[in-house]
Ligand code: NZQ
């Protein structure tokens with residue numbers, strides 16, 4: 089096992105009716121900006137629950153943060169934060185609203201002239217404006233991690249940022265919110281969280297037995313609850329297991345002491361930036377090709393995943409590893425998610441070259457657990473995904 093240091097300061101408040109507990113978490117003297125997305129919270133009762141819990145708090149609101157949080161919109165929210173002398177942010181939404189809030193947390197205290205530099209120059213945020221979250225869509229794990237991904241449509245870019253100052257102070261997870269989530273977004277959440285685990289697990293063994301079993305247990309739980317969640321999102325048992333699995337998939341725990349990959353996400357973000365494809369679906373497009381292309385380096389772990397998660401017992405390491413990739417593709421299909429770029433756009437020619445060029449320009453010359461996945465390899469993987 090590799091050395092590690094681990095600290096996750098986010099307080100989780102989980103369970104039925106927990107949105108009411110908001111009032112215990114926001115400091116009395118705070119001036120709060122409530123941030124939300126396109127308006128789903130106004131239709132499903134979450135907005136009511138939040139505003140009645142915070143009736144006594146000095147709070148204004150900013151709505152309209154789109155899926156794949158857009159830089160230009162966030163700059164408008166930043167103006168409100170400065171003009172209204174906001175001291176505390178409250179994100180009520182899915183990964184997009186929470187990530188947008190993290191950007192604002194960083195940008196509000198940033199001393200440079202151009203907030204985009206936080207993303208373009210990978211400036212780590214040591215201290216941000218404090219914020220809490222009410223999660224409305226399980227998927228990204230953003231509610232308990234310090235990462236964020238921001239889109240700039242003007243330049244068709246989607247870049248990540250983060251730092252120890254960007255953990256939410258608290259996150260409220262009431263699984264009942266899932267009841268109103270559309271099937272497409274439920275499927276996205278299942279596929280995204282599943283792939284988060286794969287990114288931290290399908291690498292090479294360092295003898296970290298517990299981390300492997302943490303990862304496998306999250307994968308098994310997602311596979312078990314997926315049909316139940318899709319059939320009836322108001323099934324509380326399924327919803328609560330789904331929600332906690334998504335959080336555990338990317339709150340840092342399973343990544344400690346083990347190598348991680350994250351190349352699927354790096355390539356996937358480009359497909360969202362170029363074509364607007366939902367984040368989770370870009371992962372389902374890239375992952376199968378990535379695992380096939382890197383088969384030799386990953387096959388031991390792929391075979392272990394096949395045995396322990398998919399009960400594949402027959403054949404050699406190679407047979408099991410290959411069957412595990414096939415099972416993963418089947419799982420995405422069962423969620424109703426297509427796994428080829430051509431399923432999403434007919435305009436895909438040249439995409440692989442463009443992504444490879446972008447990675448070269450950014451100096452991303454070696455991705456993956458071995459830091460050897462060069463832009464020419466990225467180009468081949470993306471082409472395999474057409
Ligand atoms: O905007 P509203 O109207 O609220 O509707 C949203 C949105 O259209 C809707 N929704 C959310 N909760 C709902 C609901 N509809 C009905 N009932 C509810 N309870 O769902 C739609 C999608 O929301 P979004 O927040 O975009 O989805 P998700 O949580 O999948 O977030 C995706 C974003 O997170 C980033 C992705 O790149 C993408 O930009 N990620 C963030 C990560 C992180 N911070 O750690 C890691 C991930 O790998 C990912 O990159």
Ligand code: ZN
Nearest residue numbers: 228280284353
């Ligand atoms: Zn993801």
